[in-house]
Amino acid sequence: MTSVSLLGPGDEPIVLGVTTPATPVRVPTTRRYLMCPPEYFTVEYAINPWMDPTQPISTSLAVQQWTDLKDTYERLGHKVDLIEPQPGLPDMVFSANSGTVIDGQVLGSRFRAEQRAAEADHFRRWFLANGYTNVVMPERTNEAEGDFTWTGKYLLAGTGFRTDPLAHSEAQEVLGVPVISLQLVDPRYYHLDVALFVLADDLVAYYPEAFSPGSQRVLRRLFPDAVIATAEDAECLGLNAVSDGRHVVLPVEATHLAEEVAKRGFEPVFVDISELRKSGGGPKCCTMELRD
Structure with missing residues (x-):
């Protein structure tokens, strides 16, 4: 029986849980991600409960936190592709909302909020310019990996605040994978x-x-x-996390969730996304997975 620990932001040891001989051995797989630098990040409108345009925003701090996230992925052995940010689109940093890619098939996005609508076409052009030939832009509103989560077997599909329920059947037809609909009921978790x-x-x-x-x-x-998260886990956007099968990249405040995943044999990797969280985003929001 051994404890699992790593260094926190101040290099202090953090004990995250206890593994036993029965704990599964977790094996990471190399991933490919698409990210967008937050060069124009700000909060100038409110389209979710996290956003408050009256609060100060530091674009430079957002860039630093995003860069640390990107560097973390690359340190873990993953490949990161970049799309050019566009002025007037402060939420383009949240690349997960602009495409769902499974086996090289791309289903683009159609945003509910008009402030983000133009992002979809920038990502469509990126896909076409980078060798993706099967790109379908949706007829129904869907915010891509914001509400579509691929498990390797099912596409879990959220609805209730952003994605049209009819987008679930559209995703099944375009991506050719079984879709399971899930209803979201708390506007904080939109x-x-x-x-x-x-x-x-x-x-x-x-x-x-x-x-x-x-x-x-x-x-x-x-x-x-x-793993069942607590209200505290959710409130720091701890579930907006990214796993490669072993390493779990999650917000530094999500210590309880980190302890729980460590008990299952995973290795938590903390990042600070406090500035990006002011727009309702975290590690996963900034990360579209390219499953070729």
């Missing part, structure tokens, strides 16, 4: 990716209270061994 993330294979972490009672039952049936 996208699926701030209420649930995939750790590995058939294991997820999620915050039950973000979902309708029926969706909670679906999640319990599909993932009986899931």
